[in-house]
Amino acid sequence: MGIVTSRPESHIEVVTVDFPPVNALPVRGWFDLAEAIENAGKDPDVHAVVLRAEGRGFNAGVDIKELQRGTGYEALVGANRGCYAAFGAVYDCAVPVIAAVHGFCLGGGIGLAGNADVVVASDDATFGVPEVERGALGAATHLARLVPPHLLRTLYFTARTVGAGELLGYGSVYRVVPRAELDEAALDVARDIAKKDTRVIRAAKEALNGIDPQDVHRSYRFEQGFTFELNLLGASDEARQKFLDDKDT
Template structure:
């Protein structure tokens, strides 16, 4: 499999651009590759800030459902790849800014929820369709973005919210037209890159430490329920229906 992203480093800013056509949905190997790259950027002394964005119709559609429909046992590797990616962002010693456009689903929500600063284009839409894909997970990351009852509504219904609503709820720093998305994110990255790297590193560690509980432990808890879901016939039916482009029958 080709690398599902490209990375450049300029003036202390590392840009990782996701590029896995058609919808930036990654299989287990893809998620592990993303996690390794983010970890490496965090260890690179030439990097002061990490900026993640994407090519294509949307930021990230999450996991490759076709991989799981073909072999449900791959859920263990997919879960681990997701976990490592979100951890690499949240626990990274460098601030992580994510520029979001189009659809932000599943694993895309996980990446956004783990980040430090979010910028979105006005076309961005946020959702956790796991309940319609036979899985669980993402609630802990989503709850880092939105209030508890909004999270539960999105989780139970699978409905999306748009960038304006995400901004109203406080998750997004700025909402801009699509063509202004990367320049706006780069401007924020440049401001942070001018600061003392040692002070910024301490600030991120301090802020992570005062959060309510361990984000990684909460996500791991959720992933156990994904494994339980995969023992149910309804879970397989949702994946089969998605791949076959039909309504699920329960």
């Protein structure tokens, strides 16, 4: 349980997220994930990274229970910094990152998938940002990389989700496959990348990031400021507690 790395075949690093029951990551988990991806990119023998998850879904965001257990804002600051580190690690990884998404991909999951270089999804995968129902803002930066502008706003304001099949039509998801075939589909893309000259691929990754029209680091940090503001107003704490209370009833 936690963040597990493996090397199933030459030049491909697989990073697996496993935080039962729903892969809602604690603060330490986000930093561990960032470290695993950064280390993979630094290894000259790694030519591609597959980011996947065990369990019911790819990622359910931050561990809200951890936030509610804490006093003051230490846990919130930790979650903000941890997410920033993990999302940035995916984006800045020296080699391409292929996200293999199954089940739900929510909140922090959007930050990971939206910053990945390639997204492969199972046919049961859904994507969305329920932040407004949790008293927070964030990951619009990354959702904007997956859906058109007006759909982004609709999903953001309503907290609704969109299926992998629709994202396939937008081109933000590369392939949609049955869940049992997801890992192999992600590895298939990784193999295609890994067999190429890694010096060229690493240069290409840096070049593509350099011409990206959106500074994902700055825009996400801007979003986080509003989340902290909502916490100061008490709105976030009320929304998080209501979510937890509703789950227990």
